[in-house]
Amino acid sequence: MPARPSPARFATRLRCLRCGTEHALDLRASLCSVCSTDGIDHGVLDVLYDLEAAARALRTAPADPRSDVFRWAPVLPVDAPPVTLWAGGTPLIAAPRLAHSLGIAELWLKDDTRNPTRSLKDRATAIAMAIAHELRASAVYCASQGNAAISLAGFAAQAGLECHVYVPATASETRLRWLRRYGAQVHVVDGTYDEAYAEAEAEGAANGWYSRNCAFNPFLVEGKKTVAWEIREQLGGVPDVLVAPVGDGCTLAAIGKGFREMRDSGVTKRLPRLIGVQSDTMAPLVSRFTAGTGVGAGAGAQDASGASTTSRRRAGTHAHQSRASSILVGRPRNALRLFAELRESAGELVAVDDTAIERAEDGLAREAGVICEFTTAAGIAGLREIAEREPLAKARVVAVLTGGRVDVV
Numbered sequence: 001m002p003a004r005p006s007p008a009r010f011a012t013r014l015r016c017l018r019c020g021t022e023h024a025l026d027l028r029a030s031l032c033s034v035c036s037t038d039g040i041d042h043g044v045l046d047v048l049y050d051l052e053a054a055a056r057a058l059r060t061a062p063a064d065p066r067s068d069v070f071r072w073a074p075v076l077p078v079d080a081p082p083v084t085l086w087a088g089g090t091p092l093i094a095a096p097r098l099a100h101s102l103g104i105a106e107l108w109l110k111d112d113t114r115n116p117t118r119s120l121k122d123r124a125t126a127i128a129m130a131i132a133h134e135l136r137a138s139a140v141y142c143a144s145q146g147n148a149a150i151s152l153a154g155f156a157a158q159a160g161l162e163c164h165v166y167v168p169a170t171a172s173e174t175r176l177r178w179l180r181r182y183g184a185q186v187h188v189v190d191g192t193y194d195e196a197y198a199e200a201e202a203e204g205a206a207n208g209w210y211s212r213n214c215a216f217n218p219f220l221v222e223g224k225k226t227v228a229w230e231i232r233e234q235l236g237g238v239p240d241v242l243v244a245p246v247g248d249g250c251t252l253a254a255i256g257k258g259f260r261e262m263r264d265s266g267v268t269k270r271l272p273r274l275i276g277v278q279s280d281t282m283a284p285l286v287s288r289f290t291a292g293t294g295v296g297a298g299a300g301a302q303d304a305s306g307a308s309t310t311s312r313r314r315a316g317t318h319a320h321q322s323r324a325s326s327i328l329v330g331r332p333r334n335a336l337r338l339f340a341e342l343r344e345s346a347g348e349l350v351a352v353d354d355t356a357i358e359r360a361e362d363g364l365a366r367e368a369g370v371i372c373e374f375t376t377a378a379g380i381a382g383l384r385e386i387a388e389r390e391p392l393a394k395a396r397v398v399a400v401l402t403g404g405r406v407d408v409v
């Protein structure tokens, strides 16, 4: 095989999304070293590229047999490792019947349920594993009770790298079974998710393992943004609207970043309007964004449930927990990144209840032939809410199917 040019020459710097300070590119980087850690937003770093040169490299690249995320190497911070599960390169499926019942001109489903561990998280894990390889890490770890941990466990199993996952005692038996089946070392932490996170960071740092903890690792969104590059190619252009379920905010923000990079490098002319969907039982980002306080450090004070007064009517009145477990994030870790992309694209966030998600789940199965994770159907529920409010009869819409393990609880 001919040697590929290293993509690292197009990634130039890291910039803090909170204070704007630029830092040298370093694959070991985590949070901004200048920002304090108080307030609700951390100094999450963003990878900058020489976008024009990267776009030129993509345009003139020889036909590449790869169809996974590393096909987009010029806009990634790291080369493909010698061994990797195949993340990305998923189909874009037409859903004319579902589009009709939603009153939308054109609806396409980006089917990321077909990733190796059945979720879009695999795109981020592929990048994390590549960096772990480059840094010669002895092990990888993350704290999660959901798809991120299962994804990491699967990729680590294939690469033969030790994998530690920290899960709160409340993690379901189903999820634990997936993790053990992949051979991960499961650390059940007697406490909440936040306590599991703290313990993971402490032990990971002490042992020199590589971290796949969401948001704080600046490189993971780079893998997720490849969804956008694929959609543009599959659609032959940019959709009018793009919808996805939102927990921490990394996924939708990453997709927004991908489209913005295409626009800024002259590959496309405009951006899709981004629509993010949360569960009305836990919708801190909806509250904050709608209140217009998404700017700057520490803005948008929340109460303990994460609901501000503007959306209490919708978001704070439910005592029960939604079944959309993959987006139930009380303290989202990538709000600033998401809000920046939403503002840029004139996008918005909506909250939906479980009844609406059940209806969307039904519609996906009966009218589009898709069975997916409950959380994923929230995107379609949010789309229905938008479509009821404003005409989308001329719009070309893409809904991202983020997860496909129907047994996730």
Ligand SMILES: *Cc1c(COP(=O)(O)O)cnc(C)c1O
Residues within 6 Å of the ligand: 119, 121, 146, 147, 148, 245, 246, 247, 248, 249, 250, 251, 252, 326, 327, 373, 375, 376, 402, 403, 404
């Ligand atoms: C993680 C996840 C999301 C949300 O992604 P965030 O980056 O947390 O906003 C949505 N759907 C599924 C299936 C997920 O696993």
Ligand SMILES: [Zn+2]
Residues within 6 Å of the ligand: 016, 017, 018, 019, 020, 021, 032, 033, 034, 035, 043
């Ligand atoms: Zn900073």
